Amino acid sequence: MAERVNGKWLVGRVGVDAGMVMVGDPCYLDKFTDHEYDDAKVDAQKAKGKYDYSYSGACAATLSENSAGELGRADAVAVSSGYGDGVYPVYAHYNHEGRIERLEVVFVPDEEEEDVEEDEEKEYSCHECDTDLTEDEVTWATDDGVLTMNGNPYCDGCLPEEKEEN
Numbered sequence: 001m002a003e004r005v006n007g008k009w010l011v012g013r014v015g016v017d018a019g020m021v022m023v024g025d026p027c028y029l030d031k032f033t034d035h036e037y038d039d040a041k042v043d044a045q046k047a048k049g050k051y052d053y054s055y056s057g058a059c060a061a062t063l064s065e066n067s068a069g070e071l072g073r074a075d076a077v078a079v080s081s082g083y084g085d086g087v088y089p090v091y092a093h094y095n096h097e098g099r100i101e102r103l104e105v106v107f108v109p110d111e112e113e114e115d116v117e118e119d120e121e122k123e124y125s126c127h128e129c130d131t132d133l134t135e136d137e138v139t140w141a142t143d144d145g146v147l148t149m150n151g152n153p154y155c156d157g158c159l160p161e162e163k164e165e166n
Contacts, residue, residue: 009091009093009094011090015087019081021081021105032053036055037056038056041054053073053076081105090104127152127158137156138154
């Protein structure tokens with residue numbers, strides 16, 4: 001189960017040994033090519049500003065002026081990991097329907113930004129009685145009472161009981 005931190009959910013951590021992170025659909029991994037660093041390929045891609053869906057493409061994107069770029073035909077995005085290698089927290093931000101609206105990887109924590117996020121709590125309405133709720137008061141569940149972040153927001157008084165499977 002994910003852990004809630006400052007109005008967002010810590011869903012895991014990502015380890016970095018290449019100074020970069022790549023985000024993409026896992027079904028495209030079989031298209032990923034050349035796992036070796038190649039100066040010539042990196043330089044050529046940086047000059048074009050177009051990056052192959054490859055290790056060299058990811059290196060070129062993260063070594064570019066923006067420290068990031070799209071790989072292939074929207075196969076993935078590669079970004080520099082701030083100060084390099086390490087293990088970084090990954091947070092999910094959920095909308096009022098319990099769906100992930102944003103994914104956040106924190107490479108360089110910013111205390112001021114975290115304080116602002118704490119002050120700006122989202123408000124929700126109970127799925128059953130429409131009572132206004134803060135993030136701390138919400139319990140996410142399905143209509144069958146299964147606790148899940150992908151369910152509906154409920155107040156404690158309206159939380160459905162979990163139905164037993166037959």
